[in-house]
Amino acid sequence: MRDAVTNLIKTYDTTGRYLDRNAIDSLKTYFDTGAARIAAAGIINSKAASIVRQAGLRLFDENPELIRPGGNAYTTRRYAACLRDMDYYLRYATYAMIAADNNVLDERVLQGLRETYNSLGVPIGPTVIGIQIMKDIVKEAVAAAGIADTSFVDVPFDHLTRDFSEQDL
Numbered sequence: 001m002r003d004a005v006t007n008l009i010k011t012y013d014t015t016g017r018y019l020d021r022n023a024i025d026s027l028k029t030y031f032d033t034g035a036a037r038i039a040a041a042g043i044i045n046s047k048a049a050s051i052v053r054q055a056g057l058r059l060f061d062e063n064p065e066l067i068r069p070g071g072n073a074y075t076t077r078r079y080a081a082c083l084r085d086m087d088y089y090l091r092y093a094t095y096a097m098i099a100a101d102n103n104v105l106d107e108r109v110l111q112g113l114r115e116t117y118n119s120l121g122v123p124i125g126p127t128v129i130g131i132q133i134m135k136d137i138v139k140e141a142v143a144a145a146g147i148a149d150t151s152f153v154d155v156p157f158d159h160l161t162r163d164f165s166e167q168d169l
């Protein structure tokens with residue numbers, strides 16, 4: 001698992017360099033957005049269950065075939081598994097957002113996931129939509145808390161969906 005700072009230090013240490021202007025600039029960006037990242041994590045923590053529930057409702061409202069007989073989220077067990085997956089994505093996206101590095105997503109979430117989904121017939125397209133809905137809900141909540149630039153919220157969610165989409169050839 002990596003974060004923005006350890007990652008940068010590793011890069012510079014490999015070549016034995018002091019932290020130059022580029023390093024200082026990227027560190028500055030990281031620390032300048034630190035308070036906003038922490039505030040966003042606090043908001044997600046206090047609303048996580050409701051974010052997941054709301055995103056699920058919106059997803060199934062837009063894709064009702066998922067919860068009909070033959071749909072992958074049909075039956076209580078699979079419906080619950082789907083929301084549990086959404087909860088994983090939200091929690092790990094929060095970790096990545098705090099670390100300002102997507103490595104935790106690659107290592108703990110995405111590795112082998114596509115194979116699992118394919119073998120269980122879990123559809124990737126609606127999963128991507130569900131992740132994007134959660135992103136939108138989080139961004140609204142963060143903006144409502146007075147944080148003007150919420151672009152840092154996009155990064156981990158977009159990483160998850162990009163990885164899913166790229167592999168879904």
Ligand SMILES: CCC1=C(C)/C(=C/C2=NC(=C\c3[nH]c(/C=C4\NC(=O)[C@H](C)[C@H]4CC)c(C)c3CCC(=O)O)/C(CCC(=O)O)=C2C)NC1=O
Pocket residue numbers: 066071072073078079081082083085086088089108109113116120122123126127130
């Ligand atoms: C922390 C990292 C991590 C992830 C990401 C993870 C995902 C994950 N989701 C699974 C199943 C599942 N995932 C879904 C999800 C969905 N079905 C839909 O139609 C929707 C589009 C979608 C919800 C958005 C469903 C329904 C299952 C159960 C499938 C089955 O057992 O038939 C499984 C198979 C084993 C199980 O049921 O627990 C895994 C491993 N597990 C992990 O440890």
